[in-house]
Amino acid sequence: MxxxxxxxxxxxxxxxxxxxxxxxxxxxxxxxxxVMEGRQHGTLHGAxxxxxxxxxxxxxxxxxxxxxxxxxxxxxxxMKVLESLIGMIQKFPYDDPTYDKLHEDLDKIRGKFKQALFxxxxxxxxCHTETGLGTDERSGWFGGSPRGWDVVARSRLTxxxxx
Amino acid sequence: MKDSLVxxxxxxxxxxxxxxxxxxxxxxxxxxxxxGDRRIRIWGTEGDSWICKSVLSEGHQRTVRKVAWSPCGNxxxxxxxxxxxxxxxxNQDDFECVTTLEGHENEVKSVAWAPSGNLLxxxxxxxxVWVWEVDEExxxxxxxxxxxxxxxxxxxxWHPSQELLASASYDDTVKLYREEEDDWVCCATLEGHExxxxxxxxxxxxxxxxxxxxxxxxxxxxxxxxxxxxGVACSGSDPSWKCICTLxxxxxxxxxxxxxxxxxxxxATACGDxxxxxxxxxxxxxxxxxxxxxxxxxxQAHSQDVNCVAWNPKEPGLxxxxxxxxxxxxxxxxxxxxx
Numbered sequence: 001m002x003x004x005x006x007x008x009x010x011x012x013x014x015x016x017x018x019x020x021x022x023x024x025x026x027x028x029x030x031x032x033x034x035v036m037e038g039r040q041h042g043t044l045h046g047a048x049x050x051x052x053x054x055x056x057x058x059x060x061x062x063x064x065x066x067x068x069x070x071x072x073x074x075x076x077x078x079m080k081v082l083e084s085l086i087g088m089i090q091k092f093p094y095d096d097p098t099y100d101k102l103h104e105d106l107d108k109i110r111g112k113f114k115q116a117l118f119x120x121x122x123x124x125x126x127c128h129t130e131t132g133l134g135t136d137e138r139s140g141w142f143g144g145s146p147r148g149w150d151v152v153a154r155s156r157l158t159x160x161x162x163x
Numbered sequence: 164m165k166d167s168l169v170x171x172x173x174x175x176x177x178x179x180x181x182x183x184x185x186x187x188x189x190x191x192x193x194x195x196x197x198x199g200d201r202r203i204r205i206w207g208t209e210g211d212s213w214i215c216k217s218v219l220s221e222g223h224q225r226t227v228r229k230v231a232w233s234p235c236g237n238x239x240x241x242x243x244x245x246x247x248x249x250x251x252x253x254n255q256d257d258f259e260c261v262t263t264l265e266g267h268e269n270e271v272k273s274v275a276w277a278p279s280g281n282l283l284x285x286x287x288x289x290x291x292v293w294v295w296e297v298d299e300e301x302x303x304x305x306x307x308x309x310x311x312x313x314x315x316x317x318x319x320x321w322h323p324s325q326e327l328l329a330s331a332s333y334d335d336t337v338k339l340y341r342e343e344e345d346d347w348v349c350c351a352t353l354e355g356h357e358x359x360x361x362x363x364x365x366x367x368x369x370x371x372x373x374x375x376x377x378x379x380x381x382x383x384x385x386x387x388x389x390x391x392x393x394g395v396a397c398s399g400s401d402p403s404w405k406c407i408c409t410l411x412x413x414x415x416x417x418x419x420x421x422x423x424x425x426x427x428x429x430x431a432t433a434c435g436d437x438x439x440x441x442x443x444x445x446x447x448x449x450x451x452x453x454x455x456x457x458x459x460x461x462x463q464a465h466s467q468d469v470n471c472v473a474w475n476p477k478e479p480g481l482x483x484x485x486x487x488x489x490x491x492x493x494x495x496x497x498x499x500x501x502x
Contacts, residue, residue, distance in 0.1 A: 080345075084346070108310070110310060111308035114308040115305050115307060118265075
């Protein structure tokens with residue numbers, strides 16, 4: 001009796017068995033492909049954020065050096081803003097993509113950078129794009145307003161005029 | 164109800180254009196209007212009529228969206244779609260542009276002075292709110308760039324007595340900000356509106372905030388301090404804000420502006436259905452659950468969308484309004500008997 005049950009089992013359950021095997025194989029392959037794709041996506045995204053923050057950090061360190069010997073009250077206020085920006089960048093958790101306040105902190109860093117830019121480069125001239133006024137890109141200076149880059153470029157040039 | 168809001172006069176303030184906003188000076192003697200024609204006009208009375216005393220035309224390259232007087236009345240700030248904010252200094256009947264504040268990436272939607280006169284706030288379609296500080300030499304420093312909203316920020320307003328800032332946005336929320344350890348932070352987010360919040364107004368005491376929205380409702384929010392009697396939960400030392408009243412079913416289109424009279428407590432709204440409405444709190448209503456009644460409803464106050472309503476700060480019942488039709492209208496409001 002046991003013998004006949006096995007023979008029928010392998011025939012009757014064949015469909016389900018193959019379905020299950022196929023599913024498991026597909027799942028494994030999909031998972032490993034997904035991990036590769038995810039890694040690529042993460043690398044790109046992480047690099048973008050890293051590049052943006054790196055730029056702000058370089059900007060802050062450079063201006064900190066330039067203002068090092070200046071002692072007016074206005075300059076000490078500028079220093080304070082730069083130091084605040086550097087502090088925020090140093091506290092940013094680079095190795096934790098699951099940090100729940102990642103975007104909130106990133107927005108705060110961007111805001112502090114804009115404040116620093118305003119304090120340091122009072123006489124920036126705005127360069128309007130031909131199509132009108134900027135774009136709606138969330139990232140602002142990066143991948144958004146071309147005007148933003150013009151402003152940053154100019155600030156690198158006007159090294160001597162800090163007021 | 165028909166007689167509670169009476170027309171005193173109309174002026175074609177920004178012909179062939181929209182009139183976007185109005186602001187009375189602190190003394191209540193002058194009204195500044197701004198519009199799509201890139202100009203700001205200053206209106207004053209001469210006998211019974213309103214005449215244009217000055218035209219400020221060289222300040223902006225695009226629409227001027229809002230204007231605001233400093234608490235001392237000597238300065239006027241103007242926010243424009245050209246991404247700049249101009250500060251004008253008053254010298255008798257003349258105004259001179261003394262500073263242009265740049266920094267926003269695109270259209271500046273609103274500007275407001277803090278009651279101390281030392282701080283200014285601006286907001287923009289670039290989703291940020293900027294706080295500026297003025298020093299004795301009329302120099303402006305950027306004190307903070309706040310990126311809390313996720314969409315276009317439409318309006319900013321300061322609390323009448325504290326250094327507390329409120330902003331309204333296309334992201335359907337109202338956010339509040341205060342200074343904490345030398346930096347400005349977002350201390351509260353008011354959620355509840357189902358669409359763009361267009362404008363805000365604090366009540367005379369500053370305990371309540373009114374917001375108006377594209378969802379055709381007005382919401383009244385109340386501040387609850389930590390350890391309040393009503394048992395409203397607060398996180399840490401930050402006050403909590405709760406929606407204590409919603410006025411719905413009164414407006415048939417987007418409500419673009421709201422004004423809370425500092426003298427009488429009357430609440431006026433500017434609506435996309437061309438009407439002006441006035442609400443008053445019912446006497447003896449529970450402060451934690453107030454009820455408001457409609458005491459004036461003027462259909463066709465203008466021939467197009469009403470963009471702004473502004474109560475005169477010194478003369479009770481004097482209301483100014485402006486519209487997409489380019490006109491400014493003056494009204495006398497009288498609370499109807501028995502209401």
